[in-house]
Amino acid sequence: MKYAVISDIHLYRKTGRFCCALEAMEDADALLIAGDLADRAQPEQYALLRECLHRMAPGLPVYCVCGNHDIPARDDTAYRAFAESIAPGGIIRDESGAFYAIPDSRTDLIGLEPCYHQKQFFFPQQGRQLAFAEQRLALSEAGIHLLLCHPPLIAHNPQRAAGMPPYLCREQDDRLQRLMDAHRNMILLSGHTHYAPTVEWDALRCNLYINNGSICPTTVGGDPAQPRQGNITFLTLESSRVEVRIKGIHTGKEFFRETFRFAE
Template sequence: MAVIAHLSDIHIDDERSVRRTRAVVDYLEDLPYDLDLVLVSGDIADHGTPEEYAVARELLDSRHPVLVCPGNHDDRAAFRRGLLKEPADTAPVDQVFRGAGFTVLACDSSVPGKPEGWLGDETVGWLEEEVRRVPEGDAVLVAFHHPPVALHLPYVDGIRQFGEERLAELAGRHPRITAFLAGHAHTAAATVFAGLPLLVAPGVVNTVLLPWERAAHAGQHVRLDLPPGVAFHVLDEGHRLTTHFRTVSTEG
C-alpha cells in the first residue's frame, strides 16, 4: 500500500499564505507514518518571484519525499532555480517520481503568460515515452495543475486545461494509467476523465465557492476563513485508489 498526500495552490506571497502552508506541512510532519510522497500540484508562488520560491522551498522541506509541479501563477525559470536548484530554463517542467509500486508523472500544464492550461506537444511526447518506461506492475498516476474537464466552477472552468482530447487519446493507449491528479480549483473535487478518476486537491490559500453557495456569502467567489485542506490518496496492491480529504487547523 502507498499513501500520497496531495496539496495544492499555496500561493506563497504574504504572512497569511505562509501560515496556512506551514500548518499543512506541520500536520504532515507530525503524522505517525512515513508517507510515500507529498505532491504539491502547482501555484507555489503567487507572483513567481525568487523571494517567494525561497520561502516556499523552506516551507516545503519535509521528512517525506516531495514532488512539486508548476501552475499558472508560477514562473518556469524561477521555479527551476528556486525549488529544483536547476539552471533557469523556460522549457516545461516535467518530472518523474518512482515509488514502491507506483510512478507519478508530473506534467507542466502551465502556459507562460496565460492563466489557462495546455499540455504542449513536448510534454505529451514526454508523457507517452515515460508511461512506456514505467516498471512492469507499477500503477501510473498522471499529475498536473489544471483539470482537463469542467468542474462546474465558472471562473475556474474558463481557465482549465484545454486540448484535453490529446490526453484522453493517450490514456486510451495506455491502460496502466490509474488516475489523474490536479489542483487549480481551490476546492476538493472528484470526477472522471477518459474513464479514469480525476482527483482535485483542495486549496491551501483559500477555498473557491460553488455557484450555489455564493448567494449566502454576499456574492463572494472565495472564502478566506475556511481551513486549508489536503487529500490522501491510498493506492493498494491491486491499483485501487481511495481518496480521503482532510482540513487542517491553522490555530496554535
C-alpha cells in the same frame, strides 16, 4: 505507500497556511504539490517554501509542478531553481519541462507543466510533454500511474458548464483525455480551481480524477454545503486499491473517504 497532495499554496509573505498543511500531513511517505506554490514567483517566496519544508518535513520526498502563478510572463527561472533544489533523486526530466519518477515499486509519476498565456494553458513544442508522457506510459511496468498537472481536464473540471472552454487549449485537452482513456489505473491530480475538492471515478478504465482545490479557503461557486476550508488529500495505495481521504488543514475534519479498486 501514502501520498499527501496539496495545491495552490499562493505563498506571498506569510507561511501560516503552508505550515498548517505540513502539520496535517500525518505519516505521509511523499508530498505532491499540484502547482501555484508562490503567489508572484519571487525568489524570496520560494526561499520561504524551502525553509518550511526543511524545518517541518526534513527528508520527505517532494514532487511538484508549476502553476500559472509560478510562471508569470512565461519566466520560470525562480520556480525552476526551487524545483531543482528540492527534487528527490532519480527524477528523469525532459527538456520540455515534463518529468518522470518512480516513487515506489508499484507506482510511477509523471509531472506535466504547461505554459500559461492570456488565460490559456498550453504545452509548447507542439505538445512535446504529452509525447513524453505517452512514451513513458508505453514503457512503464508500474501497476498504478500518477499524473500531476495544475489545470484539470475540462471533462473533470468542477467548474465545467455547457460551452465552457477548457483551461488547456482544446486540442491538447482532448489529447491528454485520450491519453488517460488509453490506459488503466491512472490517477490525475490537479488544482487551480480553488473549488471544494472533487473526486471522479471512471469505473470502465479504473481511472481516478482528483481536483484538490486549494490549501486556501474558498468562496468560489459550488454547493454552499460543500467544505470551503483549505484542504489536504491523502492517497493510500495498497495492492490493487487506493483509499482517498480529504480533510481540512485547519480543523482536521475529514469530509471524504472512499476506496477504489484498480484493474489487476
